[in-house]
Amino acid sequence: MKDVIIACVGKPSAGKSSFLNAVTDATAKVGNYPFTTIKPNNGIAYFPIECPCKRFGKSHLCAPRYGRCIDGKRFVPIQILDVAGLVPGASEGQGLGNQFLDDLRHANALIHVVDVSGTTDANGKETIGYDPIGDIEWLRGEIHSWIYGNLNKKWGQIVRRHLAIKASTAETLHTQLSGYGATLVIVQRTLDRSGVKDAMDTWEKETIKKVVDAFLDERFPTIIALNKIDLPDSDKNISKIMRKYDQNKIVLSSALAETFLRKLAKQKFINYEEGTDNVQTKEDLPDSDLKSLDDKLQGRIEKVQDLVLYRYGSTGVQDVILKAVEVLGLVPAFPVKSLSTFANANGKGVFRDCVMIWPGTTVLEFADIVHPEIAKHYLGAETIGNRKIGEDDIITSENNIICFKTSQATHSSATGTASTTTGSSNQSSNSKK
Numbered sequence: 001m002k003d004v005i006i007a008c009v010g011k012p013s014a015g016k017s018s019f020l021n022a023v024t025d026a027t028a029k030v031g032n033y034p035f036t037t038i039k040p041n042n043g044i045a046y047f048p049i050e051c052p053c054k055r056f057g058k059s060h061l062c063a064p065r066y067g068r069c070i071d072g073k074r075f076v077p078i079q080i081l082d083v084a085g086l087v088p089g090a091s092e093g094q095g096l097g098n099q100f101l102d103d104l105r106h107a108n109a110l111i112h113v114v115d116v117s118g119t120t121d122a123n124g125k126e127t128i129g130y131d132p133i134g135d136i137e138w139l140r141g142e143i144h145s146w147i148y149g150n151l152n153k154k155w156g157q158i159v160r161r162h163l164a165i166k167a168s169t170a171e172t173l174h175t176q177l178s179g180y181g182a183t184l185v186i187v188q189r190t191l192d193r194s195g196v197k198d199a200m201d202t203w204e205k206e207t208i209k210k211v212v213d214a215f216l217d218e219r220f221p222t223i224i225a226l227n228k229i230d231l232p233d234s235d236k237n238i239s240k241i242m243r244k245y246d247q248n249k250i251v252l253s254s255a256l257a258e259t260f261l262r263k264l265a266k267q268k269f270i271n272y273e274e275g276t277d278n279v280q281t282k283e284d285l286p287d288s289d290l291k292s293l294d295d296k297l298q299g300r301i302e303k304v305q306d307l308v309l310y311r312y313g314s315t316g317v318q319d320v321i322l323k324a325v326e327v328l329g330l331v332p333a334f335p336v337k338s339l340s341t342f343a344n345a346n347g348k349g350v351f352r353d354c355v356m357i358w359p360g361t362t363v364l365e366f367a368d369i370v371h372p373e374i375a376k377h378y379l380g381a382e383t384i385g386n387r388k389i390g391e392d393d394i395i396t397s398e399n400n401i402i403c404f405k406t407s408q409a410t411h412s413s414a415t416g417t418a419s420t421t422t423g424s425s426n427q428s429s430n431s432k433k
């Protein structure tokens with residue numbers, strides 16, 4: 001059971017650290033030169049989900065332990081990792097290649113931050129008119145070469161061992177890929193996806209490549225953030241990329257605009273509703289405690305509105321996180337002590353905990369996530385309408401408000417120590433699927 005981690009990846013100066021700073025309270029160093037980041041930075045971002053408090057008329061009482069809930073829009077924490085930039089040849093150790101690839105082992109999903117403005121070249125150096133379309137495939141290719149290269153180097157030995165111990169293909173691949181965070185479930189899905197059925201000792205180089213390709217899809221679901229949309233040349237590059245790639249995996253963003261707006265909001269110059277184009281100033285709200293703007297600041301805000309907010313509807317950074325959570329298929333689940341008040345014994349803590357769990361997590365697995373004591377003394381579980389649910393039932397949006405019954409009183413914190421975003425991971429454990 002590990003927290004879910006989403007990693008920002010991409011070439012140097014694409015805006016990975018800026019993105020982290022824009023969506024979390026981290027203060028990663030940002031610079032217009034390659035390899036500003038060497039050691040990974042991390043922060044917690046909050047992404048919005050629909051909170052059941054609204055449906056049950058409890059919005060005014062809703063009391064999240066982490067994040068916040070505003071009129072039924074609940075902001076749930078998730079860990080974001082910002083790693084060193086990757087340059088061509090990284091899989092052969094160029095730049096900070098090996099370290100970068102090592103850091104990736106912890107990630108569950110990737111956000112590939114692409115500088116869509118064409119103002120940085122393949123190595124992250126300042127330029128003009130660079131075509132970013134190649135960056136998308138290049139990054140995947142680099143990760144592919146890293147894994148394929150490592151397998152290919154010792155293929156003879158892998159196959160000899162495979163034959164000697166009469167292992168199944170999945171078992172052998174699992175041993176080889178577990179260093180990249182592969183579980184048996186992921187390996188099985190990889191084999192299904194690749195369509196490869198031949199015995200391992202007959203695999204050609206092309207077969208190994210095909211399997212690695214399928215593995216990348218299963219192990220590292222990726223969202224592409226086309227960043228720096230505020231810059232002039234971004235437009236034409238965006239339309240070119242959108243025509244070529246799956247639009248469901250692409251989000252437009254301006255990390256710079258988001259950082260700017262959040263900073264002004266913090267300094268009380270504006271009211272800014274993250275994820276929207278809604279910016280209000282003292283002029284809009286004369287009776288508010290907002291500070292007045294000088295002409296220069298007013299001009300900068302208008303520029304961000306014209307170039308980003310009014311054009312694209314938002315700075316896009318929140319959409320990037322939402323998409324990444326969506327590709328992982330995480331399900332929000334709410335452990336409660338009472339199915340009528342959703343509160344603690346003292347009437348407080350309404351919908352206090354929200355845990356994002358992996359798809360396929362069962363009720364009993366969820367009990368263990370909330371607190372091992374609950375799983376140990378588990379008697380049963382009920383959902384809305386006091387409807388009984390089985391311990392092997394999969395949790396979905398239909399039964400995700402759950403009251404556990406236990407054979408003895410568990411520790412007072414036991415129904416609600418669920419921390420941030422966690423789960424019985426189909427990535428981090430071999431849960432039954």
Ligand SMILES: Nc1nc2c(ncn2[C@@H]2O[C@H](COP(=O)(O)OP(=O)(O)OP(=O)(O)O)[C@@H](O)[C@H]2O)c(=O)[nH]1
Nearest residue numbers: 012013014015016017018031035036037085255256
């Ligand atoms: N115009 C514009 N500039 C941006 C945006 N995001 C980042 N930048 C700028 O791009 C440069 C590089 O940003 P970083 O966030 O340091 O990039 P990085 O990907 O973390 O780079 P490395 O740590 O070197 O790998 C900085 O000058 C940022 O201010 C954006 O949305 N718009």
Ligand SMILES: [Mg+2]
Nearest residue numbers: 016017036037
């Ligand atoms: Mg950086």
